[in-house]
Amino acid sequence: MPVNYHQIESRLPEYGKRMKEFETTLPQAEQALWEQFTRLDEDVAALRAKIEKAEAQLRRLYCAKPVSEPLLTHKAAPLPPAGYTLIAADGSQIVPNRHRPVQFGVINVGLIQARLGSGTAPEVSIQSTLLDPEELLNPEGNLIGEDEVALYRDFAERRALLEAALAAQAPVIALTDGLLDIYQQYSAPQLNFQAEMRKIHQQLEARAVISAGYVDKPGAEMLSRMLDLLHTPEMDLIAYDDQKRSLRGISDARLLAKLLTVPGERSAVFETVSKGAAQTSLKVHFFYINISLGSMPYLARVEFPAWLSAQPELVDLLHAVIFQEVQVLDRHPYPYLLHRAHELAVITVQEHEQVEAMLLQEYARQGLHAGLHSNKDANKQLLKF
Numbered sequence: 001m002p003v004n005y006h007q008i009e010s011r012l013p014e015y016g017k018r019m020k021e022f023e024t025t026l027p028q029a030e031q032a033l034w035e036q037f038t039r040l041d042e043d044v045a046a047l048r049a050k051i052e053k054a055e056a057q058l059r060r061l062y063c064a065k066p067v068s069e070p071l072l073t074h075k076a077a078p079l080p081p082a083g084y085t086l087i088a089a090d091g092s093q094i095v096p097n098r099h100r101p102v103q104f105g106v107i108n109v110g111l112i113q114a115r116l117g118s119g120t121a122p123e124v125s126i127q128s129t130l131l132d133p134e135e136l137l138n139p140e141g142n143l144i145g146e147d148e149v150a151l152y153r154d155f156a157e158r159r160a161l162l163e164a165a166l167a168a169q170a171p172v173i174a175l176t177d178g179l180l181d182i183y184q185q186y187s188a189p190q191l192n193f194q195a196e197m198r199k200i201h202q203q204l205e206a207r208a209v210i211s212a213g214y215v216d217k218p219g220a221e222m223l224s225r226m227l228d229l230l231h232t233p234e235m236d237l238i239a240y241d242d243q244k245r246s247l248r249g250i251s252d253a254r255l256l257a258k259l260l261t262v263p264g265e266r267s268a269v270f271e272t273v274s275k276g277a278a279q280t281s282l283k284v285h286f287f288y289i290n291i292s293l294g295s296m297p298y299l300a301r302v303e304f305p306a307w308l309s310a311q312p313e314l315v316d317l318l319h320a321v322i323f324q325e326v327q328v329l330d331r332h333p334y335p336y337l338l339h340r341a342h343e344l345a346v347i348t349v350q351e352h353e354q355v356e357a358m359l360l361q362e363y364a365r366q367g368l369h370a371g372l373h374s375n376k377d378a379n380k381q382l383l384k385f
Contacts, residue, residue: 022249029247033255036227040071047071047230051273054229054237060276063225063242064252067285067309069268077264077289080320083117085168088175088337089161091153092345094352096136096143099377101370102359105131105149107156110344112337113164122337126344127160130355154182155193158211162200165209173210173321177338180213180303181282183274201282205307210318214335215301218288222272223252252288253299260290260297264323269309285309289319291326291333298333300326 040047044066051065094106107129114122131152138144154176161174182197204211228245229237256267267288283306292298302322308314328336363370373381 026249030250030254033224033227033247033250034258036231037071037223037255040227040230044068044070050230050234051226053234054232054240055273055275057238058240058275061229061242061273062222062276063229063273064222064270065226065273067269067271071268072259073268074259074262074265075319076262077266077323078316078320080116080324081171081317083115083169084317084321085113085115085165085170085172086175086321086325086337087111087113087161087164087168087172088335088341089157089164090177090338090341090345091157092347093149093153094347094355095146095149096131097377098143099374100356101373102356102363103136103143104355104359105136105144105152106347106355107131107149107153108345108347109153109156109160110341110346111160111164112340112344113168114337115169122340124340124344127156129156151182151193155196158182158197158200161211162203165204165211166207170208171210171317172207173212173318174204175335175338176211176213177342178213178215179284180211180305181284197282201305205305208314210308210314211305212318212322213303214322214338215303216334218253218299218301219251220301221248221251222270223255224248224250226270252301256288257290257297257299260288260299263290263293265290266302266319269315271306272303282306287315287319289322291323293327293330293333 047066051063055061089109089111091107091109093108094104096103096105109127109129111125111127112122113124131149135152136144138148157176161176165172165174182193201211224245224247225242228242228247229240232240259265260267269285269287272284272286284303285306285308286301286303288299288301290297291300300322302318304315304318308318322335325335325337326333329339360370362368372378
């Protein structure tokens with residue numbers, strides 16, 4: 001049965017009215033944040049010191065922290081080098097489903113590697129992994145879900161990038177879609193992701209591989225939280241609660257669009273302060289970049305390991321390569337190799353069903369009992385015919 005469009009339509013006037021009321025408050029909040037931001041374009045060391053005091057006192061904190069550049073930095077994109085290696089990885093997955101006859105998980109990673117300036121065609125590969133039976137259950141004995149399988153996928157992407165990067169010709173940029181680090185909030189059976197990720201990052205750093213995470217259409221409000229924290233009296237830091245911020249709803253990208261007006265410009269470099277439930281394995285720095293090729297700014301966030309900031313020429317290289325790469329898809333700028341990696345990795349419904357059929361055949365060969373569809377799923381299957 002289709003969506004009840006009449007019910008949706010009847011709610012539209014009230015929904016539109018409330019959204020309009022919310023939207024009318026944003027320009028004033030945006031201007032107030034912008035004024036705070038511009039007034040703080042001074043002693044970066046003093047700004048860092050205050051945030052670090054808050055880090056020491058608070059159990060939970062998620063905000064940005066300036067690294068060394070003035071807050072109002074807007075730097076034009078440098079020219080990329082004549083030759084460099086760009087590697088991109090993206091993944092998809094099949095999540096175990098208790099309603100199916102067999103429970104299984106699959107991680108699919110698409111990898112593409114190009115040596116820019118060499119005139120040679122990119123190399124592509126697909127790595128498909130069937131999760132082991134013991135990996136399908138969490139420590140409590142329950143079937144793992146979307147979030148836990150996503151951890152396996154993210155880790156597989158980083159491992160594939162490492163293997164490719166170690167054999168590639170320098171300089172090397174290794175690119176993933178989304179956050180650079182793995183934020184582990186869930187129990188991960190059979191694998192300590194944080195320890196393994198630290199090893200991967202250490203090996204990449206040892207080879208001076210520039211690993212980066214590309215965040216398209218970022219919605220984070222790390223700068224808003226930073227500004228609120230910096231305007232909080234020190235005596236009140238111990239009781240600080242960012243949920244009580246008065247200026248909310250203004251993303252970093254919306255705020256910095258006032259500053260990064262020229263295509264290719266990047267912001268100052270900031271550090272991600274993440275203290276709380278999510279465990280991380282890496283100190284992450286980032287900048288925002290205007291990837292638009294027109295008059296309307298469109299900002300993306302580029303994350304990279306903190307050690308890169310000690311070598312500004314590597315930050316410049318990453319800046320240059322990202323801006324050159326997004327120009328390939330000029331109508332909707334996005335790193336071309338990441339787009340190709342996604343195309344390689346995606347698992348279709350037909351492929352999902354084919355893998356399940358292969359498993360059912362193997363179960364029969366092994367004399368294993370495959371089980372049945374749940375009644376719920378069996379009734380869903382009837383709707384297909």
